[in-house]
Amino acid sequence: MASAMTNPLLQVDNLNMYFPVREGLMLRAKTFNRAVDGVSLQINPGETLGLVGESGCGKSTLGRCIARLYKPSAGTIRFQGEDITHMSARALRPFRQNIQMIFQDPMESLNARHTVGDILAEPFIVQGIGDSAFRSKRVAELLNTVGLPARSATRYPFEFSGGQRQRIGIARAIALNPKLVICDEPVSALDVSIQSQILNLLVDLQSEFNLSYLFIAHDLAVVKHISDRVAVMYLGNIVETADSEIIYRDAKHPYTQSLIAAIPVPDPQRRAQRIIIQGDVPSAINPPTGCHFHPRCPRAEARCKAEKPVLRELGNTQFAACHLASG
Ligand code: SF4
Numbered sequence: 001m002a003s004a005m006t007n008p009l010l011q012v013d014n015l016n017m018y019f020p021v022r023e024g025l026m027l028r029a030k031t032f033n034r035a036v037d038g039v040s041l042q043i044n045p046g047e048t049l050g051l052v053g054e055s056g057c058g059k060s061t062l063g064r065c066i067a068r069l070y071k072p073s074a075g076t077i078r079f080q081g082e083d084i085t086h087m088s089a090r091a092l093r094p095f096r097q098n099i100q101m102i103f104q105d106p107m108e109s110l111n112a113r114h115t116v117g118d119i120l121a122e123p124f125i126v127q128g129i130g131d132s133a134f135r136s137k138r139v140a141e142l143l144n145t146v147g148l149p150a151r152s153a154t155r156y157p158f159e160f161s162g163g164q165r166q167r168i169g170i171a172r173a174i175a176l177n178p179k180l181v182i183c184d185e186p187v188s189a190l191d192v193s194i195q196s197q198i199l200n201l202l203v204d205l206q207s208e209f210n211l212s213y214l215f216i217a218h219d220l221a222v223v224k225h226i227s228d229r230v231a232v233m234y235l236g237n238i239v240e241t242a243d244s245e246i247i248y249r250d251a252k253h254p255y256t257q258s259l260i261a262a263i264p265v266p267d268p269q270r271r272a273q274r275i276i277i278q279g280d281v282p283s284a285i286n287p288p289t290g291c292h293f294h295p296r297c298p299r300a301e302a303r304c305k306a307e308k309p310v311l312r313e314l315g316n317t318q319f320a321a322c323h324l325a326s327g
Contacts, residue, residue: 009080011078012040012042015072015076037237038237041231047213050244052259056280063214098178100181101182102170104189116156121135127176136153148164182214184216228243240321250318290304309322314326
């Protein structure tokens with residue numbers, strides 16, 4: 001785990017990603033989908049930040065902004081102290097080595113017409129690293145690192161199981177020795193037994209290569225075992241953040257509490273005490289007034305509808321955006 005005194009590897013401040021919603025004959029943008037709306041966070045070297053929330057909360061969009069697959073609408077992204085928010089594709093090239101992504105569906109992210117060897121050699125070709133012999137050697141090493149035989153290089157993605165394909169996706173992500181890997185729901189599409197194998201692989205790779213992870217999931221149970229800290233996102237905003245151990249023991253925001261309550265437990269008494277939230281995440285085009293969570297919150301008061309809560313420090317590394325939260 002990284003020390004609190006370390007300079008952050010990644011620093012995100014007041015980040016917005018608004019997508020225009022075009023309407024009418026002239027396709028003018030009259031409204032915006034505020035997928036990410038004023039998010040600040042940091043990740044230290046060697047640290048894993050779990051980013052959790054239901055589908056449609058803006059987690060993947062935030063991850064793609066940090067990887068600069070999207071150009072943010074406002075705010076700043078600093079990587080190792082350097083502002084990469086508005087860098088051109090050419091200026092970004094050295095940073096692309098250091099910030100990589102693992103996607104939910106490796107079948108979609110791996111080119112089905114290329115062999116695994118070609119897929120794993122591609123990052124070296126794009127960055128102009130090494131000759132053909134070097135690339136073949138690195139491909140074999142990468143396959144070995146993620147637990148696949150070297151002969152996999154001559155096969156195609158469709159010849160592998162879902163878990164094996166995710167191993168190939170991971171091998172591609174670590175090919176250039178990145179410092180930060182954004183894992184976007186990397187185990188959501190896998191069977192439970194395979195999920196733990198992939199999570200264990202990610203943990204082993206982290207200690208071997210001193211990787212930092214932004215680990216995105218819709219399920220708090222998945223991030224529990226891998227995260228040093230957890231940030232909970234709701235409708236484009238971070239609503240709670242704390243060290244992993246604290247957030248699972250003493251969550252302050254009703255939304256976080258409901259996500260924790262959704263983790264399956266064998267104890268019937270604890271099941272009975274659960275707070276189950278109703279309904280779906282509202283649209284980010286026209287979010288609810290005040291606290292965006294108020295239409296679904298079991299504790300909402302009149303003030304919640306009128307006044308948006310800010311993310312406040314409650315002590316002990318914990319921050320929450322709720323009028324009623326106290327340390
Ligand atoms: Fe619920 Fe109000 Fe807190 Fe929002 S501010 S989470 S509506 S109690």
